[in-house]
Amino acid sequence: MGITKTNLFTAEQNELALIAKAFAHPARIAILQYLAKTKSCINGTLVQELGLAQATISQHLRELKEIGLIKGSIEGVSISYCINSEKWELVQGLFNGLFDQLNNSCESNNCC
Amino acid sequence: MGITKTNLFTAEQNELALIAKAFAHPARIAILQYLAKTKSCINGTLVQELGLAQATISQHLRELKEIGLIKGSIEGVSISYCINSEKWELVQGLFNGLFDQLNNSCESNNCC
DNA sequence: TAATTACATTGCAATATTGCGATGAAAAGA
DNA sequence: TCTTTTCATCGCAATATTGCAATGTAATTA
Numbered sequence: 035m036g037i038t039k040t041n042l043f044t045a046e047q048n049e050l051a052l053i054a055k056a057f058a059h060p061a062r063i064a065i066l067q068y069l070a071k072t073k074s075c076i077n078g079t080l081v082q083e084l085g086l087a088q089a090t091i092s093q094h095l096r097e098l099k100e101i102g103l104i105k106g107s108i109e110g111v112s113i114s115y116c117i118n119s120e121k122w123e124l125v126q127g128l129f130n131g132l133f134d135q136l137n138n139s140c141e142s143n144n145c146c
Numbered sequence: 147m148g149i150t151k152t153n154l155f156t157a158e159q160n161e162l163a164l165i166a167k168a169f170a171h172p173a174r175i176a177i178l179q180y181l182a183k184t185k186s187c188i189n190g191t192l193v194q195e196l197g198l199a200q201a202t203i204s205q206h207l208r209e210l211k212e213i214g215l216i217k218g219s220i221e222g223v224s225i226s227y228c229i230n231s232e233k234w235e236l237v238q239g240l241f242n243g244l245f246d247q248l249n250n251s252c253e254s255n256n257c258c
Numbered sequence: 259t260a261a262t263t264a265c266a267t268t269g270c271a272a273t274a275t276t277g278c279g280a281t282g283a284a285a286a287g288a
Numbered sequence: 289t290c291t292t293t294t295c296a297t298c299g300c301a302a303t304a305t306t307g308c309a310a311t312g313t314a315a316t317t318a
Contacts, residue, residue, distance in 0.1 A: 054169035
């Protein structure tokens with residue numbers, strides 16, 4: 035009924051799914067890539083850069099922030115967002131773990 | 147209006163988002179992990195394993211299959227699903243590319 | 259042929275997501 | 289103080305997702 039049954043799954047599975055959900059929109063991928071490229075960590079020039087309305091960008095930024103992938107700091111009138119490198123290492127670890135599981139499976143399988 | 151504006155983004159950004167969406171549900175993570183664990187690549191014992199209804203599992207399997215992450219082959223009455231290792235390498239490449247971009251950014255940044 | 263088994267599909271209800279205009283809030287400058 | 293700038297939040301409409309019961313389909317078995 036439109037609601038995920040999280041209680042059926044492990045904490046790791048739910049965590050992975052939650053992070054994947056943050057990646058599951060091209061605008062949020064684009065935001066992360068833009069933050070990585072402009073090393074100055076600048077703010078809502080994203081509105082011009084992406085071509086979405088300001089309210090929409092703000093909402094995507096909030097989602098990324100809630101997951102902890104980025105963080106923001108007040109910079110005069112505007113706000114600087116940047117990638118949260120601590121969280122990022124955790125995320126990479128989770129995904130690499132999943133990748134490893136599946137790679138091992140592929141090597142030792144000949145059923146397909 | 148509930149519809150993603152894919153035309154604003156690059157093919158790679160859209161592709162990454164699409165794959166991430168496949169990961170964005172714990173049941174689909176669990177299915178992939180189960181397929182990796184049971185190297186025999188067996189079928190819809192998943193219904194017992196996960197505790198979701200048969201129709202629900204079938205739908206998740208279809209989503210994974212549409213993206214190309216798994217493939218199925220008829221095995222008598224039942225159907226064997228297993229991980230599609232060719233596609234899987236592409237996926238890993240895409241994610242690693244994103245991870246690299248963001249890692250490089252974190253190292254050379256001191257703004258946050 | 260009839261029944262069974264194993265999935266797939268359909269159709270529905272509940273909820274979530276996407277996008278935006280309008281409005282709010284807080285800081286900076288006139 | 290009034291205005292401007294910059295971002296956040298609210299409220300809405302359009303659409304997507306999640307989950308399941310019911311039903312369909314194709315192969316196997318009795």
